[in-house]
Amino acid sequence: MSDIAAPSTFVRQDLVKERSAPIKTTGFIGFVRTQLLNSPTNILLTVLGLLLLWFTLVPATKFLLVDAVWQGTDRDACLAVNAGHPVGACWPYIKAKFPQFIYGFYPEPERWRVNLTFLLAVLLLVPLLIPRLPDKGLNAGLLFIAFPVIGFFLLHGGSLISFAIGAAIVSALLFLFGGGIRTGWRALMVSLALFAGTGVVIAVLGLEHDGLPLVDTRQWGGLLVTLVVSVTGIVVSMPIGVALALGRRSTIPLVRIFSVAFIEFWRGVPLITVLFFATYMLPLFLPAGFTIDALARALIGVALFAGAYTAEVIRGGLQAVPRGQSEAASALGLATWKTTALIVMPQALRHVIPGLVNSFIAMFKDTSLVSIVAIFDLLGVLQSSFADPVWATPTTSLTGFAFAGMIYFVFCFGMSRYSQFVEKRLNAHRRN
């Protein structure tokens, strides 16, 4: 027992020197350390990335903001000789050409009609995009059935009588889709109210004695045409796509074969050949003496092309609906078409919203091709504006591309973000 009392050599007599604090891994310094400089390779990559940024962002900012010219009335302001420094973007050129970029050659006193169409589109579209808001069916009906009629009347013009006839037909259709005598009254009322409201606005803003003056589609241009072509493409391609997708899954052999051939044909050829087809071949197919508007021809081509792609997207959605759904519907005694229309299709369409938005983005980008067949969309107007001698400077084209690029980017990026949002929402139950 004595050795317990003995002073142990194993017990430390003095304090250990304090260790230095661990390397910080939080905050900005920690972030730089762990994400950017944690190994020799990473340091090299970071330096490479910084160099890349230096050689792209700095010249871009310099061009767009620092060296840019902001004031002026013609090309003289944007020449280095007059500006006194190397000239970047020539913004007065954009300011001067802005109406053309948006409206094309749409007559100036009539441009309020385009604005009204844009406004209506936004008013009908935004509630449809916000999932929380109710009445999606009615909203979609107004946007996809009533709006094209109103839009066509506003943009193209015509007599008030034709507008009233259009209103009557569309309202009747919505009444029917809304459920007929039992539940269709609200749809009818809303549709009539929409048409009446538009009519009042037209009357207040500038009605000539019997209607709106006609504006030929050759005068349309810029973002207006880009939007008209892409929206028409997607709206018309929907029924085509639904029909082809159902046809491809049909049990009737010839219908199935035709659908497959049709889809594969349009998906197998480039859009530009489709537009050539619509421009040069389609007029030959029509009865002699029957002329068809250049824009309408391009729209037909775009709609057929988009229809084939939409069909494949919708087919994907149809495949995602479990078989038990249609079996349950048959067990309840629903007929085939009722099973499809009331049970399968609504579920399938909900699945394919992200896919449809994606194909709309593709559509929106692809509409730039109509400039090749001499229709002045945003890109076409941009290109023709380069030829204007009033604004011919070395930096004009770059300025124009920067501006048009921003418009395209904002639209496409916004839509792709929206599609991701919807996708996340649809897959919410799968999140872990």
Added chain:
Amino acid sequence: MSISIEARPLEARPPPSQFSAKLQRALGGRAGWRGFAFQLLFVVALIWIGTEIVANVRVNLAAQRITSGFGFLERTAGFDVSQNLIPYTGSDTYARVFLVGLLNTLLVSVLGIFLATVIGFIVALGRLSPNWLLSRIAGAYVEVLRNLPLLFQIIFWYVAVLRALPNPRQSISLLDILFLSNRGLVVPRPIADPGLQPFILALVAAIVAALALRHYALKQLFDRGRKLVIWPYVLALLIGLPLLSALLFGVPVTFEIPVLKGFNFSGGSRLIPEFVALLLALSTYTATYIAEIVRGGILSVHKGQMEAGSSLGLHRGDTLRLIVVPQALRVILPPLTNQYLNLTKNSSLAVAIGYPDLVSVFAGTTLSQTGQAIEIIAITMGVYLLISLTTSAIMSFYGWRISRSLGP
């Protein structure tokens, strides 16, 4: 009262006639008579539309005095093409023009596919990199380029970049070998020397020897479990044999370096600016899609696969090469082929800047000269359709092979 029960054996009833059911199925598929009626109606409608179109076309063609048939292919074209891979002059036929355009389309597609794949893989790796800055830059590249229309990018490269370059006298040169100016990119032209034939032979021999060596090494590995290090020998073979041939028989090719003479270059070969613009736009645009496909493919391989590989004692490189990449490829390949197809179809946008591809020279110039829209557009669409259908046939064969190899 008794009921007499006759003990008569039950006769087997004759089976119901299958004839009607079979007929229904043959005529109308699973939908039966209703399907048959619908089918009949459908065919009648199609035939009606078809005859209507044919009649209209006849009348319209006659009214516009356009001949029909493929006879125009034999006629002289009478216009020049700015880039031709096969000898072509203005006095050649339209059939030749078709061939020239097709070859130009294929050239830009093949080079574009190659470049797009390289850029796409680099961007995908950048996006997957643990380096925050690099992954953000790669992400920004993808987001910006794929949210701008391709045609916009093609015209941007052509109008704002290549046409804005200085003239040949002030061209931008790289080591005095490559010259970039508003007339295009001038590169050295390879000229075959007598040493070329032995050089190629030596190269082929080296490749065959290397393959044989690999076969032997694999056999050793599987039979005896011995791991042979063969890469130094392979490298020596692949470099040594051609080098030996070059020393013995002379250099295989010499390069003709372009020289500035007067206002233009002499010597070397010139890539026209339209080609450069189209190639750049196509490859950088398609690369964004390829990058996303590759990234998705690599992320789709479960983390456990990598861990299982290392627990078996494989090196990191071996795990990637033998375990991760083959599984990722299975996911990557089908959409990748789709992108290659898209690139080929998108090369038809050449018509916007005047690169002489199939659509530009055939569906453009030839169509406006002859006016035979139906034949020309049918041929053009047919070519693209053929390419698409062949590719998708190959892909579905590939899918079938994969599903068979994964199957029970």
